[in-house]
Amino acid sequence: MSSRRSSRSRQSGAARISDDQIADLVSKLQQLIPEIRNSRRRSDKVSASKVLQETCNYIRSLHREVDDLSDRLSELLDSTDSDSAQAAIIRSLLM
Amino acid sequence: MKIAKNPHTNPTSIKTRFALRFLRAINKLSNDNGTSPRPLNSADRRKRCRAIRAASYASMASAVGPNKAWSRAVLRKIRNRTKEMIKPRTRRGAARGSMNPRKELGLGQEKELRELVPGGEAMDFRRLLNETGHYIQCLRAQVQVMRKILHYSST
Numbered sequence: 001m002s003s004r005r006s007s008r009s010r011q012s013g014a015a016r017i018s019d020d021q022i023a024d025l026v027s028k029l030q031q032l033i034p035e036i037r038n039s040r041r042r043s044d045k046v047s048a049s050k051v052l053q054e055t056c057n058y059i060r061s062l063h064r065e066v067d068d069l070s071d072r073l074s075e076l077l078d079s080t081d082s083d084s085a086q087a088a089i090i091r092s093l094l095m
Numbered sequence: 096m097k098i099a100k101n102p103h104t105n106p107t108s109i110k111t112r113f114a115l116r117f118l119r120a121i122n123k124l125s126n127d128n129g130t131s132p133r134p135l136n137s138a139d140r141r142k143r144c145r146a147i148r149a150a151s152y153a154s155m156a157s158a159v160g161p162n163k164a165w166s167r168a169v170l171r172k173i174r175n176r177t178k179e180m181i182k183p184r185t186r187r188g189a190a191r192g193s194m195n196p197r198k199e200l201g202l203g204q205e206k207e208l209r210e211l212v213p214g215g216e217a218m219d220f221r222r223l224l225n226e227t228g229h230y231i232q233c234l235r236a237q238v239q240v241m242r243k244i245l246h247y248s249s250t
Contacts, residue, residue, distance in 0.1 A: 021220055021221060021224070024221060024224050024225075025224055028224060028225075028227075028228040029224070029227070029228065029231075032228060032231050032232065033231075049204055052204035052205060052207075052208055053204045053207075055204075055208060055227060055231070056204060056207045056208050056211055058231065059208075059211045059212070059227075059230070059231060059234065060211065062231070062234040062235065062238060063211075063234075065238045066148060066151055066152070066234070066237060066238060066241070067148060069151075069238065069241040069242060069245060070144050070145075070147040070148035070151060070241075071144050072245055073121070073147050073241065073244065073245060074140060074143045074144040074147050075140070076245065076248050076249070077121065077124070077125050077143065077147075078140060078143075090118075091247045
């Protein structure tokens, strides 16, 4: 589909990420990933590879959480009638 | 699931926008099930669990709108899946995204990340980082709202 579109940045032939992109990585993801944020404060020597790895792990754990919460919500819908489920959702919106 | 027309002019937060859509979806799901006997058998419960999960991701993508590549990719996937259910045909190019080694910059983790972020296979690296940051923030919001719903439903 978009196979032709972004070929320019691929032609650089670089097998490693540029410093520019590392800086991007570090600033964005460092704040978002609890693992990195808690263990290293303002370290400029975070390896890109580690940040990427932690990011992948974090995204996977978030996906698992969504799975688990969906499961519990499904059980909830099963056991309550729709009116009280709606009421609960509305309460959660207002608070 | 309708897409919001102007997500950036809408002042309400992403969490509220997500929660409203998710509410509508859950509501619809529980109404559709009104006629079947409760409690559901395990096959039906699994089916509903998957429907809730799908609604969760769809609601978030819809709340974000078409301005992010990842949300567009999610919405596209949902539309295609719906089309396939209506008109079954052989799936072409389903594995296309994962057979593009030339997009790698030599890090295994980058490839992994591309597979985790919707639409990640087709982006250049800088955009991938950008989209990843936003995707993570939205996933977190999604989880927080779902937790809240559960919390208020069980008290």
